[in-house]
Amino acid sequence: MSETIQRKVALVTGAGSGIGRACARRLLANGFTVVLAGRRAAPLEALVQEAHERSEEALAVPCDVTDAAAVDALFDTIRTRYGRLDLLFNNAGRNAPAVDIDELSVDDWRAVVDTNLSGVFLCTRAAFGLMKQQTPRGGRIVNNGSISAHAPRPFSIAYTATKHAITGLTKSVSLDGRRYDIACGQIDIGNAATEMAERMARGVPQANGEIAAEPLMDVEVVADSLLHMAQLPLSANVQFMTVMATKMPFVGRG
Template sequence: MSEKIAVVTGGGTGVGKAITKALVGDGFQVVITGRRESVLQESAKEIDANAVHAVACDVSDRAAVAALFATVEKTFGRLDLLVNNAGVFSPSVPLEELPAEEWNKAVGANLTGSFFCIQEAFRIMKAQTPRGGRIINNGSISATTPRPNSAPYTATKHAITGLTKSASLDGRMFDIAVGQIDIGNAASDMTAKMSGGVTQADGSKKPEPTIDAGHIARAVSYMASLPLDANVLTMTVMANQMPFVGRG
């Protein structure tokens, strides 16, 4: 098959949907996954029903992830790109008040799910001919800098950085390139509240600027376009006026 094959988790909405559009424009066949079948099907039809394939999957479920990648391998015979984009926020409450189930939900969706998907991608990419492929993890600005009352999200995104580096090291001898994109305030349903005010480090609430998710999609498209002997290990794409650089 001449077309390249990609899997985008959380590919039915927001940033994942924008990434899917860009990859289709680059000639990929894209398998999008998420928990809501109806949302995935609508997005596939909207983007390109011939190039986007919807497969529902909860990435925190090990068996469901194995079934997802088995379907990809059976349908297409290979995998060239995995974009680990799926993730959830937790309630913005003092960390001592956070219910245990919210912590577990964040770890499952943001970290464990990415690990499960990388495991399955490695298995396919090591065995296929030609060997190798690329994995891009969504790290978020929170992979380096927290917001107030964001311990679960921040902890999982810091962990994604470690997972990216470890997988990059383990994959390079098999022509698997693993990198990370750290996103700052891409406009989506998840960031809609930012225009109304977000808690800052000093406890005040201020609106924060966002950027079009298409900018993120173009960055991922660039990372995916590289030959496997080149890699973007980390890239930050952010709203230029957001309070991240410096002490604000």
């Protein structure tokens, strides 16, 4: 059996930057073969080159998770190349302009729902079908829920609605996956220091109407947290994990 086949196979969506990139690197460094999915090919290929220089196994597959045909093609590639999938990290996501609900366009609403919810459904649907048929059977699915799966920020109705919905999806997949040895959990991340979160340090709207800078945490902490979940035996599951900057305004009055 080759080294590639012996390694567990992981798929990370939104792998080209931020949380996805950090988590992909951590999985690669710990012996996973990692399929990197994202809309932009260039950052995925750069990560593959970086991995190959360290004798790690990575494969870039450009994919828009809102496109059902593209997701099917992604999983066909995984099935043909590796024959199985052990871990799916549903990380791809997007936000909408920070405006009142009456100012949010229907197109912007649908774009967020298509990526953050329907995209997760499409990838989870495909992963579930592969995991329940492969030998040995089973696998793990981890969804990026965000702190917004618990509490909204001002002017974030589309993002918050989709992240609350992810919690329901996570619970349903966790339940339905039991008989196929498919574990499903959720990691809710608050203020990881990435390109997307730079605005937090500059100041963002608070519930009381003020603008305030918020503490950030190293994104590598998120990568460590995902790795912990990924390395558990399928007989154990982290159903929900919240990992956040300690002093961010979330717990209590904020």
